[in-house]
Amino acid sequence: MTMNNFKKSLQEIARYPSAIVGAVVILILIGVAIYTMITIPYQKAIVLWRGGEDVWYQNPKTVPPEWFNLFTKKKEPISFVINTQKGNLTRTINTHSDGSSTITLTYKFDYQFDDFPQDIALYFNSKYVQKQPFASLEWTTPDGRKIQVANFAVPAQFTYRVSQDSVLQTKLYGVDPEIALFADPKSPDPKNPIPIKGTYQLVITGITWEKNSDISAEFVFLGQVAGLAGTDFYRRDLMVALLWGVPVALAFGLIASVGTSVLTMIIAAIGAWYGRWVDGLIQRITEVNLVLPFLPILIMIGTLFSRSIWVILGATVALSIFTGQIKAYRAIFMQVKETTYIEAAKAYGASNWRIISLYLIPRMIPTLIPNLVLSVPSFVFLEASLAVLGLGDPTLPTWGKIIDDAFNYGALYKGLYYWILEPAVLLMITGLAFALLGFALDRIFNPRLREA
Amino acid sequence: MAVEVQAAPGVQKKKKSSTGTFGRVGRYTVTRLVTLFFTMVVGVYLTILIANMGGYVDTIMKAQIRENTTMAFMSNKGYQKMDTATRAKLLEETITQQEERLGLNTPFMVRSFRYLGNALTLNLGDAQSMTADNGSKQVRLIILGRLPATLLLMGTSELFLFFSTLFLALALSRHYGSLWDKLTIALSPTSTVPPWFYGIFLILIFAAVLHILPFGGLTDTPVPTNPFLFALSVLKHMTLPALSLILASFFLSIYNWRTFFLIYSSEDYVEMAKAKGLTARNIERRYILRPTLPTIITQFALTLITVWQGAIITETVFLWPGLGRTLYTAIGFYDTPVIVGTTIIYAYLLALTVFVLDFVYALVDPRVKVGE
Numbered sequence: 001m002t003m004n005n006f007k008k009s010l011q012e013i014a015r016y017p018s019a020i021v022g023a024v025v026i027l028i029l030i031g032v033a034i035y036t037m038i039t040i041p042y043q044k045a046i047v048l049w050r051g052g053e054d055v056w057y058q059n060p061k062t063v064p065p066e067w068f069n070l071f072t073k074k075k076e077p078i079s080f081v082i083n084t085q086k087g088n089l090t091r092t093i094n095t096h097s098d099g100s101s102t103i104t105l106t107y108k109f110d111y112q113f114d115d116f117p118q119d120i121a122l123y124f125n126s127k128y129v130q131k132q133p134f135a136s137l138e139w140t141t142p143d144g145r146k147i148q149v150a151n152f153a154v155p156a157q158f159t160y161r162v163s164q165d166s167v168l169q170t171k172l173y174g175v176d177p178e179i180a181l182f183a184d185p186k187s188p189d190p191k192n193p194i195p196i197k198g199t200y201q202l203v204i205t206g207i208t209w210e211k212n213s214d215i216s217a218e219f220v221f222l223g224q225v226a227g228l229a230g231t232d233f234y235r236r237d238l239m240v241a242l243l244w245g246v247p248v249a250l251a252f253g254l255i256a257s258v259g260t261s262v263l264t265m266i267i268a269a270i271g272a273w274y275g276r277w278v279d280g281l282i283q284r285i286t287e288v289n290l291v292l293p294f295l296p297i298l299i300m301i302g303t304l305f306s307r308s309i310w311v312i313l314g315a316t317v318a319l320s321i322f323t324g325q326i327k328a329y330r331a332i333f334m335q336v337k338e339t340t341y342i343e344a345a346k347a348y349g350a351s352n353w354r355i356i357s358l359y360l361i362p363r364m365i366p367t368l369i370p371n372l373v374l375s376v377p378s379f380v381f382l383e384a385s386l387a388v389l390g391l392g393d394p395t396l397p398t399w400g401k402i403i404d405d406a407f408n409y410g411a412l413y414k415g416l417y418y419w420i421l422e423p424a425v426l427l428m429i430t431g432l433a434f435a436l437l438g439f440a441l442d443r444i445f446n447p448r449l450r451e452a
Numbered sequence: 453m454a455v456e457v458q459a460a461p462g463v464q465k466k467k468k469s470s471t472g473t474f475g476r477v478g479r480y481t482v483t484r485l486v487t488l489f490f491t492m493v494v495g496v497y498l499t500i501l502i503a504n505m506g507g508y509v510d511t512i513m514k515a516q517i518r519e520n521t522t523m524a525f526m527s528n529k530g531y532q533k534m535d536t537a538t539r540a541k542l543l544e545e546t547i548t549q550q551e552e553r554l555g556l557n558t559p560f561m562v563r564s565f566r567y568l569g570n571a572l573t574l575n576l577g578d579a580q581s582m583t584a585d586n587g588s589k590q591v592r593l594i595i596l597g598r599l600p601a602t603l604l605l606m607g608t609s610e611l612f613l614f615f616s617t618l619f620l621a622l623a624l625s626r627h628y629g630s631l632w633d634k635l636t637i638a639l640s641p642t643s644t645v646p647p648w649f650y651g652i653f654l655i656l657i658f659a660a661v662l663h664i665l666p667f668g669g670l671t672d673t674p675v676p677t678n679p680f681l682f683a684l685s686v687l688k689h690m691t692l693p694a695l696s697l698i699l700a701s702f703f704l705s706i707y708n709w710r711t712f713f714l715i716y717s718s719e720d721y722v723e724m725a726k727a728k729g730l731t732a733r734n735i736e737r738r739y740i741l742r743p744t745l746p747t748i749i750t751q752f753a754l755t756l757i758t759v760w761q762g763a764i765i766t767e768t769v770f771l772w773p774g775l776g777r778t779l780y781t782a783i784g785f786y787d788t789p790v791i792v793g794t795t796i797i798y799a800y801l802l803a804l805t806v807f808v809l810d811f812v813y814a815l816v817d818p819r820v821k822v823g824e
Contacts, residue, residue: 412659
């Protein structure tokens with residue numbers, strides 16, 4: 001097939017709508033991958049995904065994404081934070097003559113949701129030498145009720161969670177505080193209270209006893225929806241892993257399929273050209289490889305040796321070279337070897353390598369390209385499969401790892417469908433895009449199979 | 453990802469050999485058996501090496517034994533009254549005993565050949581840490597105990613897949629370019645998705661949302677005593693895993709068979725038969741199915757071997773107590789005898805199938821002669 005023919009074949013892709021859809025989706029995925037690697041560089045992604053509670057504390061646990069509210073009548077509360085940088089926080093200081101001072105922190109926010117939050121957390125920081133500052137918290141509802149929330153001494157670092165305050169719960173007649181603070185006392189059904197909409201206010205009155213002593217607090221409202229992708233059981237934003245899953249999946253799928261296809265073809269060409277013991281050896285290796293159990297060996301390598309994605313990738317390629325495909329390529333090379341132009345090449349004194357690389361291998365490109373594209377999905381899913389078996393890369397966030405986490409947490413039993421569906425849909429879109437393009441390419445390059 | 457297996461029939465067309473048929477077949481049988489045997493030996497030995505990471509697993513297991521024994525000694529009140537020297541001596545003795553029990557006192561290379569010999573003679577031995585349901589440590593019993601569940605699930609779905617797709621494809625090849633044909637082509641990319649992935653969606657729909665089928669497992673708990681209810685319960689639990697295994701290959705399988713039949717139905721002799729005015733049924737049976745029989749048989753044999761392996765991930769996702777999940781558990785426990793046990797049986801089955809297929813070809817296809 002000459003270069004011109006090849007171009008013509010590529011132009012023919014335009015005639016297959018499914019191929020165009022596939023190609024466009026692949027291009028979008030590549031775009032997202034590049035965008036992700038620029039905006040969330042590797043190091044940052046690792047911190048966001050593995051950083052610990054300090055990184056995730058502003059997120060609620062296992063909640064669906066914010067855009068769920070677009071499709072439901074009942075608007076779920078969105079998480080937000082009020083601190084010195086964000087939100088409506090006023091701070092006043094009254095210094096007294098004895099060195100003590102009163103610091104008033106007022107947090108105001110507008111609440112227009114139909115459900116109650118998961119929790120409200122206050123992250124206190126205080127500065128003192130001998131005596132801890134003292135804080136008292138007062139809650140004001142839109143209808144003007146004032147509730148004394150809590151009083152306590154504040155150590156240097158301290159977290160106060162409304163939901164875990166049993167004293168407050170008793171004071172609120174046994175109703176969970178995060179509900180009682182928002183509930184309308186005139187709700188028609190006291191078992192199913194409705195929140196009051198409007199402006200809420202929390203006032204922290206802090207008293208410091210020493211000069212230079214200080215107190216500050218970050219107000220974290222943990223809603224029932226968060227971010228563009230929701231969160232998992234560690235409060236991690238799933239968006240990080242969904243975005244990073246794109247380059248990981250593409251890299252794994254493409255490197256594995258290109259590596260496998262190209263190496264298979266080169267080895268098949270060498271075997272077919274040199275014949276004799278070279279060919280025999282390749283045939284024997286292939287037969288031995290057929291006896292080796294593919295997935296169990298990958299699992300063994302993952303369990304015993306290393307779960308690094310690059311080690312698994314290398315093993316995958318190594319095990320995928322000597323399969324039935326090499327025999328199929330060999331059969332075609334054996335035919336090509338007998339053609340007249342190879343004889344002509346031999347006659348003008350071309351070297352073995354020249355013949356293999358310039359005459360044998362180019363003949364295989366029409367078979368190679370569709371196979372290559374078609375094998376990408378299986379490798380993308382292989383990465384996910386290994387992750388589902390608990391053998392995912394220990395550091396990288398990937399789609400398979402999200403599914404594995406969700407499965408182990410029992411997301412399906414607990415109705416946390418978004419957690420599994422998001423990575424699953426992305427995996428499926430990626431797989432189908434390559435499959436659509438691959439099937440169309442197969443029909444273009446192998447016209448014998450073309451439909452009527 | 454299934455490894456593609458192309459049957460390697462040593463069939464080539466050459467001019468007639470001078471010795472008789474018997475000699476030719478005999479010579480062929482011997483060479484073929486020897487090659488297959490060596491292939492298998494090398495394959496199984498490689499598996500043994502990988503399953504032990506070339507002996508690295510010994511280090512892990514020795515450390516594990518030391519830790520567990522030390523912990524057991526520390527928590528046992530009886531040993532605390534002993535003086536330190538006696539206790540240390542006793543500890544070392546126990547550790548040595550444990551290592552001897554697992555054969556860790558012999559060098560790995562020596563042991564690897566013992567594993568190989570035992571495997572080849574199908575003397576599967578005892579598992580290192582896994583047990584069968586009846587508490588036995590024999591690998592044979594562990595495998596036999598899990599085999600029925602795998603045979604049931606894989607057998608049902610693979611056989612259904614094989615026959616349904618074969619006949620649907622044959623019907624489609626008759627209606628080339630019809631709406632159903634186009635639909636199958638359009639749906640064939642769905643098979644790039646692995647079975648466990650469909651499993652997740654099926655669990656979500658039928659178990660989590662609709663509550664009509666169970667999430668996983670083999671039967672209800674407690675296990676029904678009435679045999680009819682037991683069968684019903686197994687059937688109910690089998691529906692989703694079987695469905696996901698079927699869905700994952702259904703359309704691509706039809707597509708592949710259909711393309712295959714189409715290639716054969718455009719042969720000149722089929723045109724000729726049509727011109728002669730033979731009925732469609734006759735053409736199909738004599739001119740399309742006959743020459744494609746070797747491929748169909750190969751595929752069928754390979755399907756049967758696939759059943760043996762089980763589906764590791766699908767079984768794991770559905771908590772199906774089959775061989776695939778056992779193998780996965782065995783790898784987690786570094787239980788080499790169980791890993792090697794399942795591999796050797798697969799290897800034997802594969803070698804046997806490849807060997808028998810050569811003769812089957814010669815039987816069903818008059819153009820093929822064994823050993824030529």
